[in-house]
Amino acid sequence: MNDWSGLIDGARLYLLVFARVAALLRTAPLTSSTAIPPLARGALSFFAAMIFYYFVGDLYGPIPQVGLGYALVLVAEIALGIIMGLFLQIIFAIFQTAGQLFSLQMGFGAAQVYDPLAQVEIPLIGQFLNLIGIGVFLSVSGMTRMFITGLAGSFKVMKGTDFLAAGPYLKEILIKSIGGLFEQSLILAFPILGTLILVSVTMGLLGKAAPQMNLLMVGFPIQIGVGFIIMLVATPFIAEKMSLLVDMGFNMIESYLIATQEALP
Numbered sequence: 001m002n003d004w005s006g007l008i009d010g011a012r013l014y015l016l017v018f019a020r021v022a023a024l025l026r027t028a029p030l031t032s033s034t035a036i037p038p039l040a041r042g043a044l045s046f047f048a049a050m051i052f053y054y055f056v057g058d059l060y061g062p063i064p065q066v067g068l069g070y071a072l073v074l075v076a077e078i079a080l081g082i083i084m085g086l087f088l089q090i091i092f093a094i095f096q097t098a099g100q101l102f103s104l105q106m107g108f109g110a111a112q113v114y115d116p117l118a119q120v121e122i123p124l125i126g127q128f129l130n131l132i133g134i135g136v137f138l139s140v141s142g143m144t145r146m147f148i149t150g151l152a153g154s155f156k157v158m159k160g161t162d163f164l165a166a167g168p169y170l171k172e173i174l175i176k177s178i179g180g181l182f183e184q185s186l187i188l189a190f191p192i193l194g195t196l197i198l199v200s201v202t203m204g205l206l207g208k209a210a211p212q213m214n215l216l217m218v219g220f221p222i223q224i225g226v227g228f229i230i231m232l233v234a235t236p237f238i239a240e241k242m243s244l245l246v247d248m249g250f251n252m253i254e255s256y257l258i259a260t261q262e263a264l265p
Contacts, residue, residue: 010053012063012070016077017056018049021151023081028146029092029137032085048147056155073159084150084253088142091249095133095242097185099126102193106227125231129188132235136242149250157257173256184248188241191234192227199226 022045025031031041063070103125137143186193199222 014053019077020081021045021049023078024085027085087252088249094184095129096126098188099129101189192230195230
């Protein structure tokens with residue numbers, strides 16, 4: 001009887017661990033892509049949950065035995081995984097917004113491509129920045145840090161229901177993150193966006209000086225050419241800024257976990 005009771009308790013704990021892991025992988029960058037088969041994502045969640053199950057051990061504390069109480073804890077675990085994935089999705093939203101800011105300025109505003117990560121159509125330059133962002137995310141060990149910082153760190157600090165204790169801080173950090181999205185997008189796009197604005201001003205002055213010039217025929221090729229040249233020159237600096245933004249996403253997760261740990265009695 002004791003063996004069966006221990007087995008059931010272990011199954012309850014494993015299901016909670018699996019719920020948090022699966023929710024994070026379903027919402028985090030790269031692993032949420034439709035290009036990844038659900039079976040592969042489920043297998044990764046299953047084996048990762050087995051590893052974290054032995055890592056958690058007695059850190060999780062008592063588990064509710066009543067059906068409704070256990071269901072609420074399970075929902076809280078899923079919500080916590082989704083929130084941590086949202087912090088990382090905000091970073092890729094910055095890349096997309098930066099691409100949208102100067103796609104229209106370059107003349108590619110109508111050129112839409114399908115982004116399998118966000119599952120929406122975005123401008124061509126936004127997809128280009130997305131691809132660079134994916135490379136930067138992988139080059140700075142983003143997947144490894146997602147498991148170590150996002151999952152191992154969260155299991156060490158709190159249960160799923162404990163994130164409610166830092167609810168006001170969660171609201172504050174989400175507002176700051178979403179508010180800073182446009183700011184960081186402008187910073188990321190400013191080298192190209194600022195140059196194209198200067199090109200537009202120059203073409204306007206040329207149109208005043210030579211009214212017979214067909215700016216529609218001359219201006220678009222110049223803007224596109226200058227945009228590609230500046231993009232070629234600024235790409236290393238953009239990639240460096242992207243690595244800082246990825247660090248910012250993981251710092252937000254760490255800050256939230258620390259705030260939750262301090263809020264717990």
